[in-house]
Every structure is written in C-alpha cells, then in structure tokens.
Amino acid sequence: MTHTALLVMDYQNGVVSRFGIPSAVAAARRAVDAARAARVPVLFAGVEFRPGYPEIATSNLMFGGIPQRAAAGPADPRSTEIHPDLARRDDEPLVTKVRVSAFAGSDLDYLLRAAGTRHLVLAGIATSGVVLSTLRQAADLDLELTVLADACADADPEVHRVLVEKVFPQQAAVTTVDRWAASLQD
Known part of the structure; x- marks a missing residue:
C-alpha cells in the first residue's frame, strides 16, 4: 500500500461525546491499528479555533453560534483532543x-x-460533514479514495446510509474496516 494514508477526522472528545456512537470509535480504532501494522501513515484531523473565534463569521450557519455558546461558559479544554481510544x-x-x-x-x-500520497482512506464523524466535504475536495485533487463506512458516523443513520451507498461510490471505493484491513495483508 505505498502512497496510501489513513485520515481519521473529527474523532475529538467533544464530537465523539455528542454523537455517542461507540461502534464507530471501535471501527476507527481497528482501522488505525491495521494501518500502523501495515506501515500505512495515519493522520488525524480536527476542528479548533483561536481564542475569541476570529475565524468564525456570524453568517456561517454551522459555526456562527459557537462564540455565543462559548460566552455562556468555558468548554472542556479536552474537547478538541483526539479521543483516547485512538491512541494518537x-x-x-x-x-x-x-x-x-x-x-x-x-x-x-x-x-x-x-509524502507522495495518492490514495487517501477516510474515517470520520460526521459522514454528512467532514467525510463528505473532505471526500469532495480530495476527489477534486485527483486522489484515489476509500471510505471506511463503519468508521464513519452521522447523527442521522439514513443520511449516512444514502451517502455511503449512493453518493460516495461515485468518487470513492466504499468498504468496511475489516475488508480494508484484510486487503493490507494481500
């Protein structure tokens, strides 16, 4: 699997606790373990803002309310850390x-x-957020893509299903962690 990398996205404490999907965390952990065993580079991605949130425009529907929520009380400083089960x-x-x-x-x-990466393997929370957005950008950059469906999760299971069954296959191979891990041994 030369020129392949695993990208684990938004598996941060705050995101994981909000979505509460332990099966996806366990699948992401199996993907990380398989990548490490096969010497496939592992990268993590997470969202984080500067103090005062200067990157956030009030017009941004997804992030615009964060400064007001933060003013109500400080967030857990560990909320942006990668979930400990993934042992970054x-x-x-x-x-x-x-x-x-x-x-x-x-x-x-x-x-x-x-790193000369040409094949990017994606795992993340949420399927309709970071996975979809990153997949589209990576496809536009001409990267070969694989989505680990069981290492992705969404608040809406039906949205997750439609994306992994109907939308993602137009630009990526969609598989499970166990099938991908087995392919690393071939």
Whole structure:
C-alpha cells in the first residue's frame, strides 16, 4: 500500500461525546491499528479555533453560534483532543482545520503531497460533514479514495446510509474496516 494514508477526522472528545456512537470509535480504532501494522501513515484531523473565534463569521450557519455558546461558559479544554481510544502517536500528524473539510484552513494538502500520497482512506464523524466535504475536495485533487463506512458516523443513520451507498461510490471505493484491513495483508 505505498502512497496510501489513513485520515481519521473529527474523532475529538467533544464530537465523539455528542454523537455517542461507540461502534464507530471501535471501527476507527481497528482501522488505525491495521494501518500502523501495515506501515500505512495515519493522520488525524480536527476542528479548533483561536481564542475569541476570529475565524468564525456570524453568517456561517454551522459555526456562527459557537462564540455565543462559548460566552455562556468555558468548554472542556479536552474537547478538541483526539479521543483516547485512538491512541494518537506523537509522530502522527494532527491537522487543525477551521471549517468542515479537513482541507479548509489546514496544511493537509501539503502533508499529503510531501509524502507522495495518492490514495487517501477516510474515517470520520460526521459522514454528512467532514467525510463528505473532505471526500469532495480530495476527489477534486485527483486522489484515489476509500471510505471506511463503519468508521464513519452521522447523527442521522439514513443520511449516512444514502451517502455511503449512493453518493460516495461515485468518487470513492466504499468498504468496511475489516475488508480494508484484510486487503493490507494481500
């Protein structure tokens, strides 16, 4: 699997606790373990803003309310950390993004190009958010894509199903963690 990388997106404490989907966390952990065993680089991506949220326009429907919610009380400082079940290593890049896509406001494209990555494997929360947005941008960058359906989760199971069964296959191979892990051994 030369030139392949696994990108694990928004598996942050705050996101995981909000979605509450332990099966997706377990699947993402199996994907990370399989990638490490096969020496496939693992990258993590998460959303985080500067103090005072200068990156957020009030017109942004998804993020615009964050400054007001933050004014009501401080968030848990660990909410933006990668979930401990994934055991991120210091040598695994953490891409900080300021919008939905893992490419938005981050250095992800530079990291992938510098490593010669041509095949990107995606896992993330939410399927209709970071996974969809990142997949579209990665496809526009001519990357070969795989989506690990069981390592993705969405608040709406029907939206998740439609995306992984009908939308994503137009631009990516869609599989399970176990099938992908087995392919690494071939």
